[in-house]
Amino acid sequence: MEKNQEGRLHLVGKAYVDSGEFSQEVAHTRFNIFKKEMALALKRITFGDLPFYNNYPVLLDASIFIYFESSYPQYRQVVFYGTPRLYLTQIYDSLDQEVAIHQQAQVHCQLGSGVLVLSLSG
Template structure:
């Protein structure tokens, strides 16, 4: 897997979203180009469904949500399958998402740096990714650390410690 390259990240704010608002419900849509390795991040009150390839479904979606204790978490999802793929294809998709998730989260977090200037407490909020699948072995939730780990690409390693990648 290649390391995160901020020069290949393109960020779009969907109005009326700013780098200040919203906080709760702030949504991220991250897509990419397999050809150019560019990442495209849309930030808004809604997901940017227009940017999602309905056949590939290889986007990562995330949003800021409050948990039962009213603390913010960055909660994301990766669509592994909805029953349309064989188990073998679902397994490949799952492994690809797991392998690329650190890169995807780097794009999401790094692309919204001004937001963290306005809400510095959120740099230590937990990140959880839900892998969505009809196959139980691929339907899981994984903890990916905190935004702090993804904010500086010059010190960011493309691979997190194993304990952060396990369900």
């Protein structure tokens, strides 16, 4: 956690791409995998840190920056990944959709035969 020049808090993480031990081709592959999977990883980390955000709700709107560490300049980057609130909104929207699908499936099964009740639980 750091403060920017305006005094706003932001969350900072690092993704280790390389420090010269890998070829540029391997570093390129690692960088692309990290960039591709980072949003999903942050979503899961944010969900796991819900108790933390309950105690520090001001951080829900903190910007998330990930530093990609590499000996190759083209992979040495700082990337903005939104805020924890963005990831929690995605999680809860997804859960709302699953609940709606579950309710819809239950109604269709009850109407279909009058006997079968489909119960999906996760």
